[in-house]
Amino acid sequence: MIAIIDYGVGNLFSLRSSFAAIGADVIVTRDETEIRKADRIILPGVGAFEDAAKKLKELRLDTLLKEEVKKGKPLMGICLGMQMLFEKSFEYGEHEGLGLLKGSVQPIKDRIPADLKVPHMGWNALKFHGKKHPLFRYITEGDCVYFVHSYAAVSCEDSLIASAEYGASLTAAVARGNVMGCQFHPEKSGNVGLNILKAFCEMEGGAVC
Amino acid sequence: MITKRIIPCLDVRDGQVVKGVNFEGLRTLTSPVEMARFYSANGADELVFYDITASSDGRKLFTDILCETARNVFIPLTVGGGINTVADFERVLGCGADKVSVNSGAIRNPSLINEAARIYGDQCVVLSVDVKRVDGVFRIFAKGGRENTGMEAIQWIKECVDRGAGEIVVNSIDTDGVKQGFDLEMLQKVCDVVSVPVIASGGAGKIDDFITLFKALPKVDAGLAASIFHFGEVKITDLKAEMNKNGIPTRMGV
Numbered sequence: 001m002i003a004i005i006d007y008g009v010g011n012l013f014s015l016r017s018s019f020a021a022i023g024a025d026v027i028v029t030r031d032e033t034e035i036r037k038a039d040r041i042i043l044p045g046v047g048a049f050e051d052a053a054k055k056l057k058e059l060r061l062d063t064l065l066k067e068e069v070k071k072g073k074p075l076m077g078i079c080l081g082m083q084m085l086f087e088k089s090f091e092y093g094e095h096e097g098l099g100l101l102k103g104s105v106q107p108i109k110d111r112i113p114a115d116l117k118v119p120h121m122g123w124n125a126l127k128f129h130g131k132k133h134p135l136f137r138y139i140t141e142g143d144c145v146y147f148v149h150s151y152a153a154v155s156c157e158d159s160l161i162a163s164a165e166y167g168a169s170l171t172a173a174v175a176r177g178n179v180m181g182c183q184f185h186p187e188k189s190g191n192v193g194l195n196i197l198k199a200f201c202e203m204e205g206g207a208v209c
Numbered sequence: 210m211i212t213k214r215i216i217p218c219l220d221v222r223d224g225q226v227v228k229g230v231n232f233e234g235l236r237t238l239t240s241p242v243e244m245a246r247f248y249s250a251n252g253a254d255e256l257v258f259y260d261i262t263a264s265s266d267g268r269k270l271f272t273d274i275l276c277e278t279a280r281n282v283f284i285p286l287t288v289g290g291g292i293n294t295v296a297d298f299e300r301v302l303g304c305g306a307d308k309v310s311v312n313s314g315a316i317r318n319p320s321l322i323n324e325a326a327r328i329y330g331d332q333c334v335v336l337s338v339d340v341k342r343v344d345g346v347f348r349i350f351a352k353g354g355r356e357n358t359g360m361e362a363i364q365w366i367k368e369c370v371d372r373g374a375g376e377i378v379v380n381s382i383d384t385d386g387v388k389q390g391f392d393l394e395m396l397q398k399v400c401d402v403v404s405v406p407v408i409a410s411g412g413a414g415k416i417d418d419f420i421t422l423f424k425a426l427p428k429v430d431a432g433l434a435a436s437i438f439h440f441g442e443v444k445i446t447d448l449k450a451e452m453n454k455n456g457i458p459t460r461m462g463v
Contacts, residue, residue: 011302011303011305013276013279013303013304013305014279014283014305014307017279017280017281017283017305018283020280021280021281021283046330047330117404117405117406119331119332119375120211121211121332121406122211122212122214122254122406122430123211123212123214123254123460124210124211124212125210125212143462144212144460144461144462146284146285148307148332165210166210166211187283188283188284188285188307189283189284190249190283190284190463191283191462191463192462192463193283194283
């Protein structure tokens with residue numbers, strides 16, 4: 001069973017549907033018992049970092065997620081949910097994240113030529129970093145995935161597994177042990193996206209980062 | 210780099226796609242869900258669903274069909290038609306739509322754009338315009354292109370972007386249905402004044418029209434069409450192969 005964390009941030013219809021499409025058992029929940037029972041966890045999110053971080057804390061999900069990760073349970077953050085995995089974000093001020101991965105989240109516009117549009121929105125190709133990660137076992141380098149974001153993770157070399165070129169090299173996916181994240185939306189990335197979710201469903205837990 | 214998008218547009222009335230589709234001469238498809246699935250499997254980068262129903266029963270049916278589509282198709286979906294209030298945004302976003310397109314609703318009440326952009330973000334709000342030359346001036350037409358509002362088009366588009374529209378669909382009434390290519394002059398004028406993505410609509414008749422569009426106007430992000438895809442006159446797989454061959458950034462594969 002996969003628990004998709006419902007903390008009132010964004011619509012989870014497509015994410016739930018995409019797991020159903022690959023035959024995975026999912027539950028959309030914020031209930032502690034359900035989350036502890038699940039084999040793996042998805043942390044979704046769209047919107048503003050500060051708001052999302054606050055909601056996680058209010059629901060005491062921050063501590064719960066850290067505990068489950070420590071036990072070795074695979075966790076994948078998606079879009080804003082991925083950004084939440086880092087130490088901090090500089091989206092309208094400075095805000096603390098879960099600190100499960102080293103690095104921070106910074107505005108894209110400071111790093112790309114002025115004529116490029118923000119948000120970085122649309123289909124862009126993945127460039128792999130390091131040894132091909134098991135999340136990508138069913139896809140190939142150069143496959144396109146769907147992005148919508150105005151902020152991106154930086155200083156995360158030790159977890160970077162894929163980037164996308166947009167006037168600068170933008171962090172597209174990260175992984176360290178059982179903690180993983182996609183900046184793009186696998187649930188909107190066609191078969192390529194479904195294949196990434198499928199690979200996540202097959203990842204073994206246990207490796208504590 | 211972000212790839213150029215190819216977007217089939219489905220007009221839906223009473224639960225069926227208007228002008229059923231005859232793919233490969235095999236059978237006629239009118240189910241929006243099946244068509245969406247077909248396009249997604251054949252390389253469409255995004256789908257636009259227009260609700261052209263007038264009745265409230267029809268609206269309910271459209272919403273159900275949208276949900277069913279989003280349960281089965283995993284590429285971005287833009288929904289338009291009958292979007293007049295924030296509640297309409299909520300209704301279609303709740304069914305898995307990613308972007309919502311406003312046209313007449315924004316003409317009647319421009320602050321709808323501000324309100325929706327504040328709640329859902331600019332990237333979620335698409336402005337769709339039907340534009341026609343009248344005495345040498347680009348004018349905005351309402352009610353599916355039947356009524357001249359008298360509004361100057363470029364000014365209106367600028368205003369909507371300032372209000373928070375994150376993307377513009379420019380449909381040229383002058384080239385629509387003529388199949389002699391997109392309205393490059395009109396699109397150029399729009400690209401000159403906005404910095405958000407521009408989607409070209411109206412006039413595509415063959416593969417070359419898309420190649421010309423993307424080569425002549427590098428700032429255009431996407432090409433939208435309906436019947437030439439529905440009737441198989443242009444196959445998206447062939448179109449994208451040709452774009453790729455011409456050095457246009459294209460998403461290959463699905």
